[in-house]
Amino acid sequence: MNRDPAKVRNIGISAHIDAGKTTLTERILFYTQRIHAIHDVKGKDGVGATMDFMELEKERGITITSAATYCEWKGYEINIIDTPGHVDFTIEVERALRVLDGGVLVLCSVGGVQSQSITVDRQMSRYKVPCIAFINKCDRGGANPFRVIEQLREKLDHNAIAMQIPIGLESDFQGVVDLVSMKALYFDGPSGEQIRMEEIPQGLRTEAEAHRESLVDAASMFSDELMEAALDEKVTADILIDAIRNGTLVRGLTPVFIGSAYKNKGVQPLLDAVTHYLPQPMDIENFALDMDNEEVEKKLETDFSKPLVALAFKLEEGRYGQLTYIRVYQGTLSKGDTIVNSRTGQKVRIGRVVHMHADQMEEIGSIPAGYIGALFGVDCASGDTFTSPEIKYSMTSMHIPEPVISLAIVPMDNKAQVKISKALSRFTKEDPTFRAYVNHETGDTIISGMGELHLEIYVERMRREYDADVTTGMPQVAYRETITRQAEFNYTHKKQTGGAGQFGRVAGYLEPVKDEFVFENRIVGGAIPAEFISSCEKGFKKSMEKGQLLGFPITGVKIVINDGQSHPVDSSDMAFQAASRRAFWEGYRKAKPVILEPIMKVEVETPTEFQGAVMGSLNQRRGMILGTQDEGNISVIEAEVPLAEMFGYSTTLRSGTQGKAQFTMEFSTYRRVPKSVADELIKKAAEEKKKAT
Amino acid sequence: MSENNLILKNPLKFVKEDAGHLLGDGQFGAILARAGEGKTSFLMHLALDNLLRGKNVLHICLGQPIKKVCLWYEEVLLRISDQYELNNTNVMWEMILPHRFIMTFNIDDFSEKRLEERLNDLTEQGIFFPQVVLLDGLPFDKTDQTSLSKLKALAKEHGFPAWFTVMTHRENNIEQPDDIPSTISHMSDFFEVIVQLKPTGREINVQLVKGQKADRVL
Ligand SMILES: Nc1nc2c(ncn2[C@@H]2O[C@H](COP(=O)(O)OP(=O)(O)O)[C@@H](O)[C@H]2O)c(=O)[nH]1
């Protein structure tokens, strides 16, 4: 294979659920000859689209993996990174966005820009991903691609510009007029694989001319050459394409293509567009932190011969064993190389290197800079950086939110217990927002994550992929405790039992802070000997693990120690740890501790007739309604609701709206629990403690 | 609307001292400007000013998705906190959120009747009681006197003042202070206060076209 990064495209396809992402991907893989027959999504043949290869996903109709699929188109190598569309899995979305260089925004020609498209688009813009758009389902009744372009401009602020106009629409949708070549394109053959190019139909000429002019106008903002050529009326396809590419790369233009994935129309021109307008790896600047050099940002170079820097962005247990998807940013990763995981310092020898396309694979031997591939049998967590042994770089870390909900899982028997441990060890590596631990007081295995659905999916995967027989407890909200004012402590720990005694005094104050935990030593003159300062820090930190109100972790506390006392014989590491723990509790009680609860951002889509009822249902759940979006027949309601109040909401919503409404939620922030609710929680916690003892 | 339009040079100066008290319940104010010359931005500051005074603000926006309106708020608040070097935006945010309600409609679907239904949904269930209403994006060239008088009746019934943005066009640039642009001249009687925004270099000039001078009100 000829290795030329200029001919590589790492892209993501983003869409509102049901816009046709899976169908489009399926068609792309068909035209690039990665698959040899087209199966429709949720098709009757039981085969289904290749991209959603996890059965569970197929059943739920959502995509939760971000596997990279490889294909080739006209000499270009395209990696499609599957960006999950569901809000519950934001960490996966963010990670996928890191490794892709360009995006295809898929929109439905009828539904247009919907509220979820805005979420997806915002992620793209946060990572400054250049985009092209594909308006799908032009064969559907009510298709109106120009309205969608208008929405792209107005609702998403894209400088969206039509690259094609439709020939017929709805059931009469026949093909497209390409505004660059000014030709009509039709898609013949049983699967639209033969493209027939013809003159523009008479009746569409004027319209095509007008759109072509707008296109040239818009593109000439990004190219002097085009500007001049336009004045001389000598615009060539190459000049125009270059100008559009310039505009797209700086996110100044969003070229819009149209078609129907389902009816096999317009997919090949979209693939051409991916190669023409979306960035090659070298167009994008990527940075890593130099861990040997105070975490200075280093620009990475798409250079095969430089030291290796690569990011493991996805782990997957497939049919062939443990797979690690990896993107190489600098250097080359080859079979037989020894590389270092910069988080753990562990050395790894590379075995097989492959390209994956959905659930088939192909041996490739090496992955050069700019490319994406997969490794076998590498032990790491997703998000880890690998480098050559001579450097220690880390790709900038992504923010990983703390879990907000937990659930006890109980194995039915010993065999299940073993299977569960295996499953958990893998899931927690794949997904940093999913955690598992054993509660030492009850002996239960607890899993925690970002929402009910998030946990449900893992429980189902345990049952399905690991055949583990489990039952689950009630979901528990992950509360937190924090303090609201400054308070002092001054505690002397003294114990005299026979032989060596214990002695330590710790004094200072604690106060609220934005970070989770801050420890500051302001002791002068050695009131506490230097060797015991870290014992104090340990003691304080340990106290943060379990609050006194509900027993949940404490967050947002700054500890300052400014005085203390020691004993030449009786002071020890243990004594100062104990003194600090007690000192903490002394101060904590006085610092007006409060309970924090996770607040979810909830979005309900409902027929407008039920708007009032839905708002009422959210209001009853201590929800704060941010607003409503009235779109004629349907409405969107945005609210912030405590997670604790959201259990069972799907049932309420269903029965209140005749099953016509749906909702999504995602973690937003932690906020203080109202006094009356807090009192109730504390009472309950106390009762349970009593029962347990 | 691009982010740039949110930048208004020291807008709070005008807002804080004057506009907050300009209108009584059931009274209407109009904010006139050409496309992209600061209407929405001005309205946002008006909203924040009222919110910071603890007033319940109903922000109605036609032709924009709710997510975008929410973003404007985040953006403006960030800017203000940068400008005034506030460091506890979070506290401010938590303080004002319960007082804000956003409603968006498609331009073509909006009607007084629809708004009335929505308002009743809110008040009957005790969810939100607006004390100030901001209406952004009402197409005045397609709005007649009947619908405006219905809106006025609604405002009186619920007891709130309302600010409207009005997009003007190049040709009706006003020369004299008493000139009322043609876009709303046919219904200027509905408005107690009319202000015109005019960008002058990097600043935006706020000119009172109709209504008492603020200092006399205060
Ligand atoms: N009429 C029509 N239906 C389509 C088209 N593309 C996809 N669909 C259908 O829309 C539904 C959702 O498609 P899918 O690809 O699963 O969307 P995803 O949720 O974005 O992955 C399926 O029933 C598809 O058969 C299209 O171009 N035209």
Ligand SMILES: [Mg+2]
């Ligand atoms: Mg799908």
